[in-house]
Amino acid sequence: MKELFPPKQVMGFVLSLTLTVVALSVYFLNMSFAVGMTVLLVTAFVQAGLQLVVFMHAGESEDKAAIYTNVYYGLALALITVFGTLLAMVWDM
Amino acid sequence: MKIDNSLPLEYSTEENRLKVLGFWIFLGAEIMLFATLFATYFTLFDRTAGGPTGAEIFEITPVLIETILLLTSSFTIGLGIHAMRLGNKKAMLSFFAITLLLGAGFLGFEIFEFVTYVHEGAGLQTSAFTSILLTTLGTHGAHVTLGLFWGLFIILQVKKRGLTPETANKSFIFSLYWHFLDVVWIFIFSFIYLKGMM
Numbered sequence: 001m002k003e004l005f006p007p008k009q010v011m012g013f014v015l016s017l018t019l020t021v022v023a024l025s026v027y028f029l030n031m032s033f034a035v036g037m038t039v040l041l042v043t044a045f046v047q048a049g050l051q052l053v054v055f056m057h058a059g060e061s062e063d064k065a066a067i068y069t070n071v072y073y074g075l076a077l078a079l080i081t082v083f084g085t086l087l088a089m090v091w092d093m
Numbered sequence: 094m095k096i097d098n099s100l101p102l103e104y105s106t107e108e109n110r111l112k113v114l115g116f117w118i119f120l121g122a123e124i125m126l127f128a129t130l131f132a133t134y135f136t137l138f139d140r141t142a143g144g145p146t147g148a149e150i151f152e153i154t155p156v157l158i159e160t161i162l163l164l165t166s167s168f169t170i171g172l173g174i175h176a177m178r179l180g181n182k183k184a185m186l187s188f189f190a191i192t193l194l195l196g197a198g199f200l201g202f203e204i205f206e207f208v209t210y211v212h213e214g215a216g217l218q219t220s221a222f223t224s225i226l227l228t229t230l231g232t233h234g235a236h237v238t239l240g241l242f243w244g245l246f247i248i249l250q251v252k253k254r255g256l257t258p259e260t261a262n263k264s265f266i267f268s269l270y271w272h273f274l275d276v277v278w279i280f281i282f283s284f285i286y287l288k289g290m291m
Contacts, residue, residue, distance in 0.1 A: 012171075
């Protein structure tokens with residue numbers, strides 16, 4: 001039974017729940033928008049990275065470099081799309 | 094049974110290895126799909142046209158339950174893949190079944206939430222805000238729905254054919270899809286719900 005619960009994944013799960021609790025602090029505690037957004041950005045991206053490395057085994061095959069290049073490329077384009085849109089449409093720059 | 098961790102079953106042929114890589118490239122396109130939805134959401138979230146705002150309709154309890162269900166399902170499918178690598182078909186199928194039940198629970202709460210929104214006057218056509226909100230949540234929900242059927246067929250096939258390089262490869266790719274949905278939900282949870290209720 002014990003072999004079915006590898007410590008690495010159990011730790012990953014505990015960490016992901018912890019990150020959720022930390023993210024929840026923006027709801028339950030009174031903080032400024034800037035502080036709240038910083039907390040959310042950090043917890044969300046750490047959480048995503050955790051899923052990628054611990055659960056999705058992104059680095060285990062010989063295609064590791066191609067997989068990470070693809071993920072970083074997708075992530076870069078996602079950030080350019082989101083922040084580009086914010087710059088042009090919301091922040092009026 | 095001796096496990097060769099350097100070469101799990103799902104990577105045992107070149108074709109299988111390339112299928113895993115190909116699926117990662119598909120996920121790259123999925124990242125972009127959700128990025129455009131988020132970009133549009135951030136542009137439109139304050140254009141409520143006299144309809145309800147996010148702060149008025151979001152409720153922490155169902156959102157938190159959905160988050161915990163999906164996070165746990167991401168953990169259990171990870172355990173399923175681990176069991177598969179140990180060659181333990183029974184444990185693997187149990188973990189996959191638990192994953193799908195958690196996914197169905199998530200979907201149930203999301204449907205309940207959608208019904209509540211519509212009752213509160215936040216339908217798809219109410220405002221730019223409700224349109225993009227329901228489109229973003231709905232696109233994720235549709236992915237989960239697809240995943241439920243996909244996962245069910247994977248379970249049936251592994252039951253019927255056993256763990257072969259082919260079925261192991263399909264199961265592993267399904268697990269990538271499921272973890273990805275969890276990643277997308279984390280961003281919805283943080284930047285739509287928590288940001289909206291802050």
